[in-house]
């Protein structure tokens with residue numbers, strides 16, 4: 517029984533699948549050769565992350581596939597409904613990476629608040645004489661404590677962000693078109709915890725009142741969620757982080773808002789043209805960038821591997 521993990525798979529998943537008798541292939545087969553490869557090797561489960569596209573051509577062209585597994589959350593790279601109509605099981609690992617993505621949000625927030633993204637670029641370039649000037653350029657940092665964070669999308673990741681924000685002493689406001697109230701359990705290292713209920717508010721109110729905004733919605737079918745109109749209603753000097761999907765923010769409106777000073781800084785893990793952001797995004801001194809690594813921690817990938825292996829074994833009824 518062969519499994520092709522075309523965007524890689526953590527060793528935990530490879531071992532767990534091997535134990536059940538699967539042969540796991542981790543070759544990175546280019547998109548245009550995928551149909552031939554899957555047929556030639558009689559692949560029963562195709563596992564992907566966000567890079568490989570699983571569209572109708574693969575679903576129609578590969579009759580041996582019984583399972584399409586997304587090691588992660590967003591399935592916008594898979595024609596899920598079409599595959600299910602054809603009787604293929606489509607699975608993902610919804611909770612495995614929530615904490616990791618939430619932690620990356622704060623990596624971006626702290627980076628922007630203290631200019632890490634820009635000072636990292638400039639530190640090696642300055643000589644001794646310029647050093648004092650450089651230090652001066654970075655003395656207007658801001659603290660997160662006591663500020664308001666607006667979470668757009670109060671699902672699994674949004675709620676993890678709220679947990680960390682509450683721990684930092686931030687005020688949390690949130691918008692979600694399905695979740696009315698989220699009960700957030702903030703856990704401490706000694707197993708004590710407190711519960712904080714957060715009622716969601718209309719998006720406009722969240723945009724209007726937040727010092728920091730972070731986006732945790734799936735890819736939107738109706739175009740940008742945050743464009744010029746939305747930037748206009750935000751506070752002057754707001755900061756924004758996008759670890760959801762590239763098309764959720766209008767990137768040219770973001771650049772304008774950064775250049776005008778409306779937005780103080782942005783943190784982006786996802787872009788419109790992945791894996792290559794536009795030059796304007798790439799070179800902007802007020803943007804902290806990561807190459808879609810929200811889920812790329814050892815812990816999240818370990819959980820993802822185990823979850824996929826579990827689900828595959830149970831679908832194919834392997835004890």
Ligand SMILES: NC(=O)C1=CN([C@@H]2O[C@H](COP(=O)(O)OP(=O)(O)OC[C@H]3O[C@@H](n4cnc5c(N)ncnc54)[C@H](O)[C@@H]3O)[C@@H](O)[C@H]2O)C=CC1
Pocket residue numbers: 588589590591610613614617668669670671672673674691692693694695732733734735736741759760761785786808809810811812
């Ligand atoms: N950067 C990365 O590596 C990762 C990115 N993601 C992205 O994060 C997204 C969110 O993940 P989860 O929190 O696990 O999903 P989730 O399904 O638990 O939460 C998403 C929330 O967004 C809300 N929502 C959807 N459209 C909305 C709208 N137009 N306005 C207001 N709320 C809206 C939903 O009601 C839901 O509560 C994923 O769909 C994926 O695209 C997920 C994992 C890793």
Ligand SMILES: O=C(O)C(=O)COP(=O)(O)O
Pocket residue numbers: 565566567587588589590591613808809810811812
């Ligand atoms: O799980 C998700 O939705 C992600 O965006 C993670 O993407 P990746 O698996 O790291 O390519």
